[in-house]
Amino acid sequence: MRRMTKKVFDGILSHYYEKLFIAFEEPKKATKFLNQNIMSEDLKVLHTSLLKGNGVITVTGHYGAIEYIPTLLAIKNFPISMIAKFKTEQLKKKVYSQAKKYNIRMIDAENTGxxxxxxxxxLRENRILVTECDEFEEWRPSEREKTSFLGKETVLDRTINVIQKRTGAEIVFGVIHRYNLHKYKLIMYGYEDMLKILHDIAPSSVGETVLKFLERYIYSNPEQWYQWEEYYVINVAGTAKSNPARRKRSSPLLKPAFDRVS
Incomplete structure (x- = not known):
């Protein structure tokens, strides 16, 4: 248990290093690093999905090198859009400035309507919308759907379901597995492949599918997930209870509105 706890804390520290790196490193150096250190053969899944013309919802989670996903996709010439919230106006300006350098289109969740x-x-412009399925505080709970997540019963977030139904967008699950700070692997699955792998569970919706798929990776590599503190305060209504003390300690630079590891 001590060993696992240490690995979890090491993962959290790595996460904040990656967050700072992508926020402040100049694009030329960051691009070189991402190209050299992330195995990204699975980008073919995204290419195939984008060809269908309805946009792609790329769903990730607080797993591995999440901070690298939007920038990696952008430097590979994918049209990326992200929804974000910002702690301060200064932070917003910094993030928008960095995003502009990579041609990432930012959407301010608090000032967009x-x-x-x-x-x-x-999505109707055939862009890729990057979002997270484990941002519990941002969930719009379904009145009907329930599931279990890491052994805890919870309602489901309906946001991804609503957006997908209205657009017909393709769903792609993606995480970047971290081996160390110089070796990573991008892992991506299309929706049909996820359903085949989860055939014994038979998810009821897109939202449940991506959440259960993320759960598989967390069970296999718990040290790669850093939402444990949020998980322990999530309630059956599917929303995290407020904890002001924790909020003061946390200062994320960017908060977007996630087997094939060898």
Whole structure:
């Protein structure tokens, strides 16, 4: 248990290093690093999905090198859109400045109005919308659907379901597995492949499918996930209870609105 706890904390420290690196490193050096240190053969899944013309919702989670996903996709010439919230106006300016350098289109969740409508607009332009399925505080709980996540019963977030139904967008699950700070692997699955792998569970919706798929990776590599503190305060309504003390300690630079590891 001590060994696993240490690995979890090491993973959290690595996460914050990656967050700072991608936020402040100059694009030329960051691009070289990402190209040299991330195995990205699975980008073919994204290429195939984008060809269908309805946009792609790339769903990830707080797993591995999440901070590298939008930038990696952008330097590979994918049209990336992201929904984000910002702690301060200064932080917002910094993130927008960095995103512009990579041609990433940022959407300010707090000053955009109807965020779902904007997300739909982005997808109808055949863009890739990057989002997270384990951002518990941002969930819009379903009144009907329930599931279990890491052994805890919870309702499901309906946001991804709503956006996908209105756009017909393809769903791609993606995480970057971290071996160390110089070796990573991008892992991506299309929706049909996820359903085949989860055939024994038979998920009821897109939202449940991506959440259960993320769960598989967390069970296999718990040290790669850093939402444990949020998990322990999630309630059956599917939303995390507020903890002001924890909020003060946490200062994420960017908060987006996730077997094939060898």
């Amino acid at each position: 109807n965020v779902i409508r904007v997300a739909i607009k982005e």
